[in-house]
Amino acid sequence: xxxARPIAIFDSGxxxxxxxxxxxxxxxxxxxxxLGDTARLPYGTKSAETVVxxxxxxxxxxxxxxxxxxxxxxxxxxxxxxPALEEAMExxxxxxVAPGARTALAVTHGRVGVIGTESTVASGAYGRALRALDPxxxxxxxxxxxxxPLAEEGWWDHPVTREVAALYLEPFARGRVxxxxxxxxxxxxxxxxxxxxxxxxxxxxxxxxxxxxEVEALVARRELxxxxxGVRLLVTDAAxxxxxxxxxxxxxxxxxxxxxxxxx
Numbered sequence: 072x073x074x075a076r077p078i079a080i081f082d083s084g085x086x087x088x089x090x091x092x093x094x095x096x097x098x099x100x101x102x103x104x105x106l107g108d109t110a111r112l113p114y115g116t117k118s119a120e121t122v123v124x125x126x127x128x129x130x131x132x133x134x135x136x137x138x139x140x141x142x143x144x145x146x147x148x149x150x151x152x153x154p155a156l157e158e159a160m161e162x163x164x165x166x167x168v169a170p171g172a173r174t175a176l177a178v179t180h181g182r183v184g185v186i187g188t189e190s191t192v193a194s195g196a197y198g199r200a201l202r203a204l205d206p207x208x209x210x211x212x213x214x215x216x217x218x219x220p221l222a223e224e225g226w227w228d229h230p231v232t233r234e235v236a237a238l239y240l241e242p243f244a245r246g247r248v249x250x251x252x253x254x255x256x257x258x259x260x261x262x263x264x265x266x267x268x269x270x271x272x273x274x275x276x277x278x279x280x281x282x283x284x285e286v287e288a289l290v291a292r293r294e295l296x297x298x299x300x301g302v303r304l305l306v307t308d309a310a311x312x313x314x315x316x317x318x319x320x321x322x323x324x325x326x327x328x329x330x331x332x333x334x335x
Contacts, residue, residue: 163293
């Protein structure tokens with residue numbers, strides 16, 4: 072028996088395509104429908120109340136696509152709106168915070184750094200998730216707001232990106248942490264610059280890979296495995312820049328952005 076319904080993925084923009092890419096590597100037979108709310112990005116500088124309102128609206132839209140589960144491929148939404156989404160949806164909802172925290176705890180020696188958007192860091196979601204599993208864990212968090220525009224500019228390992236990373240990540244260098252959670256799905260795109268800034272001794276935890284592993288286990292456990300494959304990419308603003316970055320993140324996918332409008 073197979074379940075042909077798609078896996079829905081929601082992000083405030085296109086950073087969540089890193090989650091889609093990771094999911095496709097692990098679950099190539101699954102169908103996916105991705106929604107990026109590109110007309111309203113960034114979510115990371117908005118209030119928690121606004122993020123919840125936008126996220127619930129997007130989830131309702133995706134529910135109309137008969138999804139078998141919803142992956143929230145946005146750390147800001149996972150930090151602020153996951154309980155509201157779990158209440159609104161009739162299918163399992165998987166965020167990126169808890170998988171990232173569990174992955175970090177599996178490899179850390181006790182000192183974990185977290186980087187993310189202003190909203191994600193202000194929420195304290197990663198600290199709560201980490202300390203719920205290990206009350207003795209040492210957590211240091213810092214917002215890196217310039218990383219998202221640098222990623223969306225395609226400057227993944229540009230000299231400017233390396234300079235910005237060195238400034239942002241100085242608190243995590245020289246042994247101050249042993250593990251660093253990339254708490255935004257854009258950030259894996261900047262991995263070379265981030266790794267250079269913190270040094271080889273700091274293990275980087277990719278939230279995209281962490282959530283993909285969790286979804287793979289959930290699909291197997293609930294017998295939701297599909298067949299046939301395929302991807303639909305829905306966006307609320309199909310600007311040329313968005314199309315360009317999508318093609319860079321998904322080089323093995325025929326990118327065809329479908330413009331949609333989210334009802335109020």
